[in-house]
Amino acid sequence: MALPKSNSIASVPPLDDSGAVTTAKRSLVAVPSTEKMIWAIGGGKGGIGKTLLTSNLAVFLSWLHKKVIVVDMDLGGANLHTSLGVNNPTQTLSDLLYNRVEDANDLIQATSFKNLSLISGAHDPTGIANMPHVQKTKLARKFRELDADFILLDLGAGTTHNTLDFFLLADKKIIVVTPEPTSIENAYRFIKAAFYRMLRASTPTPYVRQLIEQAMDQKNARGISTPKDLLKEVIRLSPSEGELLKSKMDSFRFSLIVNQVRTSAESQIGTSVQIVCERYFGMHVDYVGFIPYDNCVWQSIRKRVPFLIESPNSTAVTHLESVLRNLLKK
Amino acid sequence: MPKLQNEETFYDLLRIGPTANVAEITAAYQSVKAAFSKDSLATYSLMPAEDTQAILVKIETAYVTLTHIDKRRVYDKRISQPDFTSIEEPMNQNYEKQIPNSSEINPIMEAPLITAIPSSDSICDTEPSQLNLSQIREKKGLTLTDVSRITKIPTRFLKALEEYNQPVLPSKVYVQGFLKNLAQLYRLEPKITVSTYFEQLEQKTGTSKT
Numbered sequence: 001m002a003l004p005k006s007n008s009i010a011s012v013p014p015l016d017d018s019g020a021v022t023t024a025k026r027s028l029v030a031v032p033s034t035e036k037m038i039w040a041i042g043g044g045k046g047g048i049g050k051t052l053l054t055s056n057l058a059v060f061l062s063w064l065h066k067k068v069i070v071v072d073m074d075l076g077g078a079n080l081h082t083s084l085g086v087n088n089p090t091q092t093l094s095d096l097l098y099n100r101v102e103d104a105n106d107l108i109q110a111t112s113f114k115n116l117s118l119i120s121g122a123h124d125p126t127g128i129a130n131m132p133h134v135q136k137t138k139l140a141r142k143f144r145e146l147d148a149d150f151i152l153l154d155l156g157a158g159t160t161h162n163t164l165d166f167f168l169l170a171d172k173k174i175i176v177v178t179p180e181p182t183s184i185e186n187a188y189r190f191i192k193a194a195f196y197r198m199l200r201a202s203t204p205t206p207y208v209r210q211l212i213e214q215a216m217d218q219k220n221a222r223g224i225s226t227p228k229d230l231l232k233e234v235i236r237l238s239p240s241e242g243e244l245l246k247s248k249m250d251s252f253r254f255s256l257i258v259n260q261v262r263t264s265a266e267s268q269i270g271t272s273v274q275i276v277c278e279r280y281f282g283m284h285v286d287y288v289g290f291i292p293y294d295n296c297v298w299q300s301i302r303k304r305v306p307f308l309i310e311s312p313n314s315t316a317v318t319h320l321e322s323v324l325r326n327l328l329k330k
Numbered sequence: 331m332p333k334l335q336n337e338e339t340f341y342d343l344l345r346i347g348p349t350a351n352v353a354e355i356t357a358a359y360q361s362v363k364a365a366f367s368k369d370s371l372a373t374y375s376l377m378p379a380e381d382t383q384a385i386l387v388k389i390e391t392a393y394v395t396l397t398h399i400d401k402r403r404v405y406d407k408r409i410s411q412p413d414f415t416s417i418e419e420p421m422n423q424n425y426e427k428q429i430p431n432s433s434e435i436n437p438i439m440e441a442p443l444i445t446a447i448p449s450s451d452s453i454c455d456t457e458p459s460q461l462n463l464s465q466i467r468e469k470k471g472l473t474l475t476d477v478s479r480i481t482k483i484p485t486r487f488l489k490a491l492e493e494y495n496q497p498v499l500p501s502k503v504y505v506q507g508f509l510k511n512l513a514q515l516y517r518l519e520p521k522i523t524v525s526t527y528f529e530q531l532e533q534k535t536g537t538s539k540t
Contacts, residue, residue: 185375272365272372275345279385280376 038151040170044186046157048178049259054154055083056308062116066149071119074156078121084111085304089120097135104142140169159193168198173254179266227281253284261290288326291319339409340392353476359393461526464492466516481511494534
């Protein structure tokens, strides 16, 4: 499937003399100079390329003269620093949470890329993966204070409350899937969990909250199995509450990237998932493109260098560029 | 009142605007059908098979209705009524009365694709000589370029097919392939279309290329 073409190709930003010029020259990505953007990259299943996509998108953004900070939110399983070729980070998120560091900007570690720095979650005590709500709010506030144009949160696998909450606070919510039933299944699980958590958190009325909780439990007695059923039920009970819930449902949207596509049939899956999600959840999905399976990607992991640097002329990079263009556009 | 699923129109179902042309409808139909098809990954773990089956039936009905110029007109009129509620209602009952000339475009299959092909005698009822490719195409609101884009058959061959211009046409095996593609697009019965077409070609030119 052909990717959606950008019709607003702006002039190429002037290049600095950083090493990988070849790809940056090709990249006709128009970056809107807006305020700070937080992007969260999640997807439920492990091993689908969240970390790798995060690091490569981050490097790409830094080439566009944007100040980028990547935050490794895969607490308890952090490895983003490795994919960027940074050795053992000295200060991590737990230093902030346990008040050893006051300013989040002090946690920032430079990488070998200009404009790109890293906040790591590595080597943290395991307890950090289960942080209480107060700490989450604190962390979220600190993220907004960071000195950067783009903050990319690399989320871990699974549907823990931490992961869901940081996914929900992002300005752009990005879901990565691979064309495999296991990945699709986990992605739906993740979307469902995030969706209901968002609805529940934004509903003041106790009985609507109760209904949402019932909907989260698939085997509920009321027969609410989809968000549409839930909406119907709420509207039946109280039209005004339903109106509110509907607007919350409508405002939820996420971007979808399909990774490791090997056949042209698999490249259709993004559109299919988009259609199914829109129908099932009634939510908007921006399908921003796919990354083909490319040997250069795993080879670059061995070398601990982003594939963008290692193989700038690969098809994976061409598609990454198009994905980034769409992410910036929408 | 928020819009609910039971108020969904065929246009909503196929994710197209009310002014979509046949080429757009066909493209939309194909992608929506792929999303909900039996072996689709996209519905995995999210929707039970009965639900996707029900959606597929609706998709077929939607496609048949919207690509048929008269049916679409009737349908558009129906959904503009304030009391429109559901797409489940069968609309074929009063449909025949409203469109008296619908029989002239036989042998177009009126039934959705997923239902069984009508028994052979019902197809034999139609006069074979009634196959008129250009007329069928115009009924669907398609230009030669549209058809060429969808079927990937060059326009010069489409034109030659419609005009029974044998010198331009390639050898029989290709023409058969073209006709089958066209039959799929126009929802004709492929075998009958091919045999009818060659009968007509023979009548018009006196010979048949082998």
